[in-house]
Amino acid sequence: MMPVLSFLPIALLIVLSLTRNVKEAVFVVFAVTTLLFFYWGRGLAEYSGTLVVSAFTTLNILMIVFGAAFLFHIMEKNGLIAKISSSVAEMHPANEMRFFLLALGLTGFFEGVAGFGTPGAIVPLLLIALGYNAVLSVAVVLLFNGLFAIFGAIGTPLIIGIQLPLQLSDELIFDIGIISALVSVLTVFLWLFYVFRVFRKKGYELRHKKQVILLYGLFAAPFCFFAWVAPELATVLGSLIMLTLAVLLFKQKNTKISIRPWLPYLFLAFLLLLPRMFLPLRTFIGWEIAFLSLFQTEIGTVFRPLQTPLVPFLATGMMVALRYGNLDLGIKVPLQKTGRVLVVLFPSIVIAQLMIQSGGENPSMVAHIAGTLAETGQFYPLISPFLGLTGTFITGSTTVSNIVFAPSQLETARAIGLPVELILAQQHAGAALGNAVSLFNIIAAAAIASLHNYKEVLKLTLLPVVIGGIVIGIVGYFLVVV
Secondary structure, eight states, X not given: OHHHHHTHHHHHHHHHHHHSOHHHHHHHHHHHHHHHHHHTTOOHHHHHHHHHHHHHHHHHHHHHHHHHHHHHHHXXXXXXXXXXXXXXXXXXXXXXXXXXXXXXXXXXXXXXXXXXXXXXXXXXXXXXXXXXXXXXXXXXXHHHHHHHTTTTTTTHHHIIIIIHHHTOOHHHHHHHHHHXXXXXXXXXXXXXXXXXXXXXHTTOOOOOHHHHHHHHHHHXXXXXXXXXXXXXXXXXXXXXXXXXXXXXXXXXXXXXXXXXXXXXXXXXXXXXXXXXXXXXXXXXXXXXXXXXXXXXSSOOEEEOTTSSTHHHHHHHHHHHHHHTTOOOOOTHHHHHHHHHHHHHHHHHHHHHHHHHHXXXXXXXXXXXXXXXXXTTGGGHHHHHHHHHHHHHHHHSOHHHHHHHHHHHHHHHHHHHTOOHHHHHHHHHHHHHHGGGTOHHHHHHHHHHTTOOOHHHHHHHHHHHHHHHHHHHHHHHHHHHHO
């Protein structure tokens, strides 16, 4: 009975989100998961501790939402967003090429330097400024980020999510990274054709498909190369090389691309990279407040207020305000966006934490999910990516999905006699793809883009993510059979 009930929150979230709306789905599943939590044998103290953990997780995301909305609002007030749109127009005469150049290049760049949902907070707004639909802009950025999240910010999902918890060797982590990068590059390449179809259905012109595919190749080739020689830098370097080559190849003759309106984003990138270059600063922003043994339970959390991009966002926004002499910061709009996302975000995070923390005398809901899927035996490679995908769907993080499910994936691989590096690569690749359907990511990115219909974004991202999981599973199964 318990294995069946373990899948109930996820099934309800998907079905109700698609048939009703995301807000209604979250509130219904919040109530259902609360009942299941107590049915699992957990008490009021554990429930209260879970709410506290969820509150700090919510605060982390809200800090990103507010910071990104604050910076964009100030840049828009001072005319920089309009100037960015004008400068992008010099890169290529076709609007769809500008769309894909920003969607691929900037999403990869900001994921590589910051992670923490930063691409979803920045790039959709720039795509909307080009004249594109908000639903399409958010969905495409989240889909592409399913590739960039493989290495995230300097390899965090792989190192923190898999290597350190499982104490794996550098050689094994190298193999996991390479395999997951290659299958993800293939998967996102297939997604391009789905995006092309959506483009046409939304009524936008698409006359340069071959050039868009070439653009993707300009990222994929250096990304795979650096995944081999410097995986923690693969996303950043792949994005920068793609952007540079694209400008050289596609820029219109006798035009000059102004970088002046881009300076705030360059400054933001510098601030985000600074802790990685300056070790004492990395130690400083790692300052944390620990809340251990909440309500005398084993549940605890750590809050690192300086580790999110909030401070760089605020500092960049203040720099823009001072530069243009407009000190009317207008924080009302960013606060309104942050408030709207809070209503749906907090209960959705509680759902995830209740599923994770439900384990006491009995295995947790997520442990039951993992155990049930492990019973597929030699067909397990077909299922393995979906475990990672599920982890990101319910937690909103590639890293956390790996922390939660990688141990059971490792144990299952050893028990069945499957290659450990392959199964963990499937877990990792599936977890990265899951960013496109994670309600946390959808709600946060949509709120910043002033989009209230979360269901439409999920409708666009769910099918390609499921197909991506199937592709990764088939590739893994084929490698095992061969």
